[in-house]
Amino acid sequence: METLTFRTRELAKVYGEGRSAVHALRGVDLDIPKGEIVVLLGPSGSGKSTLLNIIGGLDRATGGDAFFRDRNLTAMTDRELTRYRRDHVGFVFQFYNLMPSLTARENVELVTEIARDPMDPDTALAMVGLHDRVDHFPAQLSGGEQQRVAIARAVAKNPTVLLCDEPTGALDSTTGRAVLNVLKNVNEKLGATVLIVTHAASQAAMADRVIHFADGGIRKIEINETKLAPEEIEW
Amino acid sequence: MVSPLDRKLLRDLWRIKGQAAAIGVVIAVGVAMLVMMSGLVTSLVQTRDAYYDRYRLADIFAPATRAPDRLAHRMAAIDGVSAVEPRVxxxxxxxxxxxxxxxxxxxxxxxxxxxxxxxxxxxxxxxxxxxxxxxxxxxxxxxxxxxxxxxxxxxxxxxxxxxxxxxxxxxxxxxxxxxxxxxxxxxxxxxxxxxxxxxxxxxxxxxDMEGAFNEALLTLAHGANEAAVLDAVDRLLAPYGGTGAYPVADQTSNRFVSEEISGLEASSAAVPPIFLGVAAFLLYIVISRMVQSEREEIGLMKAFGYTDTEVGVHYFKLVMAVAVGGALAGCLLGIAGGRALVEVYVIYYKFPFLLFQLDPASFAAGVSVSILSASGGGLLVLRRVFLLTPAAAMRPPTPPDYSRAGNIGRALNAWLDQPSRMVLRRITRQPGRMAGAVIGIACGMALSASMITIYAAFDRTIDLTFNVMDRSDVTVSFTNALSDMAVFELRRDDSVILAEPRRHVPAVFRNGLNSHRGVITGIPPGARLGRALDSQQAEIPLPASGIVLSTALADILNVRPGDRLTVEMREGRQPTLQIPVTAVAESLLGAPAYMNLAALNRALGEPGRMSGVLLAIDRDRAPALYAALRNMPMVAGVSLKSEAEAAFLKTMNTGAGAIRYVMGAIAFVITFGIVYNAARIAHAERYRDLASLRVIGFTRAETAFVLLGELAVVTLAALPLGSLLGHYLSFAIAAGFSSELYQIPTIFDPPSHGFAAIVVIGAAAVSGWLVKRDIDRADLVSALKTRE
Incomplete structure (x- = not known):
């Protein structure tokens, strides 16, 4: 039985060349077990989003390997990466990235239409508590509501992993807590591995595993024996 | 069920409806012109042919002096002749x-x-x-x-x-x-x-033609050998003063109508492709910039696992909706325009009925050019976006690097305020994108400048023909060639300032396989009223031997100065001569040929003869002169130059030349469409920047300056380039309008270019005003919160 969802070895990412080169990742070794909630903490530019993009198949490493289960993402073609994202990965972004021209339900349908084993879009929206706003356009929704649509969109495909880049970054703390609660539910109900990149150190309390980033590398990894519920977290 | 992507497509189309409509209109008028012109030509040709057929127009006209009626039966017996009608x-x-x-x-x-x-x-x-x-x-x-x-x-x-x-x-x-x-x-x-x-x-x-005829009309059976019949008819009529049978192709009225239609055909072959090409180029630019602005959404769709093909098909549909929509609207517009024009031309050509025909090839060409250019523009950009990783495509808009552009014009910084610097740096930062905008507007300028130049060229043709080449006031023609002593009689009239003899002799010119049925004009040495002029309007001397051809005739016959030409004169003893071509004369009207009057008379063996007189007169005394001419028995006709000029003007303004006004209108529509699109795109690209300026306290006018300043610079940069392009374009368009009937010479005409510049600047001002209204209305908060 597979126990690791992600495994990286000497994973490196360099932007640019020569003197202007920026080392976003400097040889990261990391194991992420299946079904955990993992929080990645660290200052801006420490490499956490870059890592998320690479293991999510959105970006390519410039060195090392990144494995999803036993498949090496760094060796995949564009076509294989597309397939991987389509079948396994759900994304939640800081700025929601909804299609402004589609309603909440249609934004979810955008994903369920191409997924292998999707859930009903209304079910996904009900999971995030938006069953009564399915026909609203993004411009008619508050920031928290928009982020919940984005989460519904990400979970509607029954993803293996849910990758969240600053999911509460644009939200107030009350709304943010509601969003984190949704992520926790998804983790529990669907068994998806959830990775959350955040600035807010207090959010680490809800994680199974906390990874601290600094300067393109992992500074330390903590395992939480006792997790807090999102409602109990302050930031 | 409509998929969410298709719903997105429909709503995106609605969101960009203004711009989509502007692009659609440009494509539509380009396609409409193609469909309209080709439909017009096809309809006129079919109508003409049907009219000729229904009223049994002769295939061969055979004039003679006086031939007995029985000869008609012998003509009917010629192999290939289906009917003969002798007439007087x-x-x-x-x-x-x-x-x-x-x-x-x-x-x-x-x-x-x-x-x-x-x-x-x-x-x-x-x-x-x-x-x-x-x-x-x-x-x-x-x-x-x-x-x-x-x-x-x-x-x-x-x-x-x-x-x-x-x-x-x-x-x-x-x-x-x-x-x-x-x-x-x-x-x-x-x-x-x-x-x-x-x-x-x-x-x-x-x-006095009882039992005789002086013209035979013949129709030919299908597949008859025209040349053989012409020869046979000439042989039969030779003893009876036959001056040479000629085919309907050389018949005056048919030649005029056919030349007019082929003039339309030439301009419909030359001009619409240029317009469509400009429209296609604009479509390419606009679509590529539109797809560019969708970069983030493309990245997002790819993040969800949509393949490149699926994303490509989605945008391809968007592009096709605009391009095909425009092209189909163009087809409908073209049909409507073609119908309206054909009805005008049917009256002009005096056809008693009309067969409206469309040319399906023009539909296919119009629609496929639109699709190709639109998809070309879309696919090229999509390919670039696909090369990026989804992460890079979606990355929140990183500020473009202006560090190097900031150095350009650093010396100017002392004199420029911040908004001006923004304008300057944006232009220098993205020279490729700016070049696209400049070239687009330059194309619009070129279309307008060339069409206005063509208007001026028509005026110039009239001016040169009637004021420079022909300085006479009155042309008197005689019933037959007279002694040139009659000139002295006319010179005695008080109202006559100058009288010069002329002789017009019908002739067939041949050079190898090229031939032309025309007229040789004999001009005396030192003539002042009507002369052969070169392209610099200097007089060409007419030597004692040799012939001077107009450029049009030299082109038809494919001869150059120094070549020898076979000339069959169709008057008097009908000599056939080998004559050297001594020069080529500029002529904008018809395809004349000139010889020294004495040499022409010598060739005919009729010294001292003339067939007409050119007069310069004192217009106050004209009525007395007209009365005198009326009583001269040998006068066959008197024509006034003012009337001829009016007739020429009418021909140019109602015949094939009239289409220039339609083309001019279309050129203006395209020019405006191009400029408006340039303004719209710039606005779409900078929507968020402009809202940010408003948020930090810039006034509406200051904000608008940042965008409109850019439009102004781009427009001004496009003017000289467009002027240059327009100059070359006008040659192609002038060639399309020139025919055997008249030629339209192209010259660089500064006022035309100035006027075109005013058109472009006016279009930019109106577009700027329309875009500024949108800037003023922008919802600042939502502009910053959501993507445009």
Whole structure:
């Protein structure tokens, strides 16, 4: 039985060349077990989003390997990466990235239409508590509501992993807590591995595993024996 | 069920409706022009052919002096001839009340008892003539209309030296006389040359032609050998003063109509592709920039696992909706425009009915060019976006690097405020994108500048023809070649300032396989009223031997100065000569040829003869001169240059040349569309920046300056480039408008370019105003919160 969802070895990412080169990742070794909630903490530019993009198949490493289960993402073609994202990965972004021209339900349908084993879009929206706003356009929704649509969109495909880049970054703390609660539910109900990149150190309390980033590398990894519920977290 | 992507597509289309409509309109007018012009030409050709066919227009015209009727039977027996109609024709001078000068006309016989087998007439008013009444005539409808004559009216005419009174019983049209041109003149004029049909018996009596004919009309069986029949007819008529049978292709009216239609055909082949090409280029630029602005959404769709093909198909549909929508609208517009134009031309060409035909190839060409250019623009950008990783495509807009651009013009910084620096740096930062905008607007400028230049060139053609080349006021033509002593008689008239003899001799020019049926004009040395001029308007001396051809004729015959030309003169003893071409003369009207008058007379063996006189007159005393000319028996016709100029102007403004106004209007629409699109795109690209400026406290005017300043710089940069492009474009368009009837020379005309610049600047001002309204209305908060 597979126990690791992600495994990286000497994973490196360099932007640019020569003197202007920026080392976003400097040889990261990391194991992420299946079904955990993992929080990645660290200052801006420490490499956490870059890592998320690479293991999510959105970006390519410039060195090392990144494995999803036993498949090496760094060796995949564009076509294989597309397939991987389509079948396994759900994304939640800081700025929601909804299609402004589609309603909440249609934004979810955008994903369920191409997924292998999707859930009903209304079910996904009900999971995030938006069953009564399915026909609203993004411009008619508050920031928290928009982020919940984005989460519904990400979970509607029954993803293996849910990758969240600053999911509460644009939200107030009350709304943010509601969003984190949704992520926790998804983790529990669907068994998806959830990775959350955040600035807010207090959010680490809800994680199974906390990874601290600094300067393109992992500074330390903590395992939480006792997790807090999102409602109990302050930031 | 409609997929969410398709719903997104529909809503995106609605969101960009203004811009999509502007692009659609540009494509639509480009395609409309193609469909309209080709439909127009196809319809006119089909209508002409059907008219000729239905009224049995002759395939061969065979003039003679006087041939016995029995010869007609021998002609009918020639292999390939399907019908022969012998007839009598003669020149007449019609006296009309209220006119100083009599009007020239041609009298044509109709068989006494039956309809003509060849060259039938189409009766439009009144009834056919009754051969029992010798004074009954049919009058050419266009001539009757020009003079307000109706069935029942009476007119008198001089024929063969005798005066006859006639009663008009009907008005008629004929495919033979779609255009009527007085002998020796090039420009048709309904008012100045008439046709009257009479019974064969009456006309034979007037011209002493009983039992004889002076023109045979022949139709050919399908597949007949035209050249062989022409030879056979010439041999039969040679003893009876035959001056050479000629095919319908050389018949004056048909040649004029066919030249006009082929002029339209040439301009429809040359101009619409240029317009469509500019529209296609614009579509390419706009679509590529539109897809560029969708970068983030493309990245997002890819993040969800949509393949490149799926994303590509989605945008391809968007692009196709605009391009195909525009192209189809263009087809409909083209059909409507074509129909309207054809109806105008049917009246102009005097066709009694209309066959409206469309050219399916033009639809296919218009739609496929639009699709190709649109998808080209879309796919090229999509390919670039696909090369990025989804993460890079979606990355929140990182500020473009202006560090290097900031250095450009650093020296200027001291004099520039921040908004001006923003304008300057944006232009220098993205030179490729700016170049696209500049080239787009330059294309619009080029279209307008070239069309306005063409307008000026038409005016110049008239000016050169009637003020520089021909300085006479009056042309007098004689019934036959006279002694040039008659010039002295005219010079004695008080009103005559200058009188110069001319001789016009019909001739066939041949060079290898190229031939042309035209006229040689004999000009005396030192002539001042009408001369052969070179392209610099300097006089070309006419040597004692040799011939000077107009550029049009030299082109038709494919000869150059120094070549020898075969000239078959069709008058007098009809000599055939080998004559060296000594020079090529600039001529904008017709395809004339010039010889020294003495040399021409020598060739004909008729020294000291002339067929007409050019006069410069004192206009105050003109009525006395006209009265004197009226009483000269040898005068066949008198034409005034002012009338000829008016007729020429009318021809250029109602015939094939009239289409230039339609094209000009379309050029303006495209120019405006291009400029408006450039402004729209710039606005779409900078929506968030502009809202940010408003948020930090810039006034509306200051914000608008940042965008409109850029538009102003781009527009100004486009003007010289567009002027240059327009200059070259005008050559292609002028060639399309030039025909054997008249030539449109292209010159660089600064006022035309200035006017085009005003058009472009005006379009930019209106576009800027429209875009500024949107900037003023922008919802600042939502602009910053959501993507545009």
């Amino acid at each position: 024709t003669g020149s007449a001078l019609v006296d009309l009340p209220g006119l100083d000068l009599p009007v020239q006309a041609q009298a044509v016989s109709l068989p006494d008892l039956s309809a003509p087998r060849v060259n039938d007439v189409f009766l439009t008013d009144g009834r056919m003539i009754d051969s029992d009444h010798a004074d009954e005539i049919l009058l050419l409808r266009s001539f009757a209309r020009a003079h307000g004559l109706r069935p029942g009216d009476r007119i008198s005419a001089t024929m063969n030296g005798a005066r006859h009174g006639f009663r008009i019983v009907g008005l008629a049209q004929s495919p033979e006389f779609l255009y009527t041109t007085a002998p020796g003149e090039l420009i048709p004029d309904d008012a100045r040359f008439g046709v009257l049909w009479m019974s064969r018996s009456a006309l034979s009596a007037a011209y």
